[in-house]
Amino acid sequence: MQATRERILNILKERGQATVKELSRTLDLTTVTIRHHLDTLRREKLVAAPTVRHRKVPGRPQHVYALTEEASDYFPKKYERLAHLLLVEMRKYVSQSELEEIMLCIGRGMASAAVIPPDADFEERLTIAVDFMDRRGYMAYWEKGDDSNYLIHVANCPYESVAQQHSEVCKIDQTLLIELLGPTLADIGRISEPPHHCTYVIRPSHD
Numbered sequence: 758m759q760a761t762r763e764r765i766l767n768i769l770k771e772r773g774q775a776t777v778k779e780l781s782r783t784l785d786l787t788t789v790t791i792r793h794h795l796d797t798l799r800r801e802k803l804v805a806a807p808t809v810r811h812r813k814v815p816g817r818p819q820h821v822y823a824l825t826e827e828a829s830d831y832f833p834k835k836y837e838r839l840a841h842l843l844l845v846e847m848r849k850y851v852s853q854s855e856l857e858e859i860m861l862c863i864g865r866g867m868a869s870a871a872v873i874p875p876d877a878d879f880e881e882r883l884t885i886a887v888d889f890m891d892r893r894g895y896m897a898y899w900e901k902g903d904d905s906n907y908l909i910h911v912a913n914c915p916y917e918s919v920a921q922q923h924s925e926v927c928k929i930d931q932t933l934l935i936e937l938l939g940p941t942l943a944d945i946g947r948i949s950e951p952p953h954h955c956t957y958v959i960r961p962s963h964d
Contacts, residue, residue, distance in 0.1 A: 761786070762794045766803060766824065770832060774823040776810070795822055803828040837918045844923045857925050864932025867893075871937055879938075879961050883907060886937035895930075899959075907959040909934065914955065930955070 761784065768775055768783060775783075780791045798804035807820035847856060871889045873882055883899045887909060890897040896912035911930070920926040934957060 759794075761790075762798055765791075765794055765798065766828065766831060769804065769822060769824050770828075774810075774821040776819045776821050778819075780822075803831060837916075840916070840919045841922055844919070844926075853925075857928055860925050860928040861932045864929040865936055867929070868933050868936030873937065879907075882938050883909070883959070886934060889937060890933070902958065905961065907961065909957040909959060911955045911957070927955075931957070934959075 764784060765780060768780060777788050777791050777795070780786075780795075781788045784791070795804055799806065802825055805823050805825045807822050810819045810821045844856075847859070851859070871885065873885050877885065887897045887899050890911070894913060894915040897909060899907055899909045902908045914920055914930075916926050916929070938959065
């Protein structure tokens with residue numbers, strides 16, 4: 758990102774809001790330049806439309822700028838570290854089987870947000886399942902394999918760094934697929950492919 762716009766974002770993050778004049782003084786830039794950068798940041802949905810701040814003393818109202826909710830993703834997060842610490846602490850209080858059951862519950866909870874028509878055939882369910890995963894960052898797609906099997910390829914694991922230290926996290930994905938495809942519809946196996954890619958082998962039931 759252009760350095761000035763990055764500095765504007767950091768200022769708004771620190772202060773919560775700022776006017777054009779306040780940004781101009783802080784950055785030692787003209788108000789015209791500041792407005793240009795703010796317009797760009799608004800188009801990128803990182804800065805919200807200005808709101809009016811009424812003065813406590815006589816004078817014209819001021820327009821203040823603040824970050825959007827989308828801008829939160831721009832700043833560093835340490836969710837992986839938090840997840841790791843939580844799992845480490847959980848191991849002190851629950852058994853391995855209980856920890857795995859928690860992962861299964863998470864997978865079921867995620868799957869509950871999907872909408873799959875009850876009359877959908879198996880390939881339709883596969884397409885819906887892959888689209889559901891893809892919108893959650895999995896970069897997934899399916900294809901027909903050998904011997905009437907199907908393959909779901911996952912190019913990106915949203916929890917990769919956590920799963921490398923806590924393998925039970927992978928049960929979330931497997932449970933998610935079982936719930937989306939129907940527990941009686943398919944037998945699901947998983948194979949790993951470097952670099953950290955997974956392929957799920959789906960064996961449709963003929964019952």
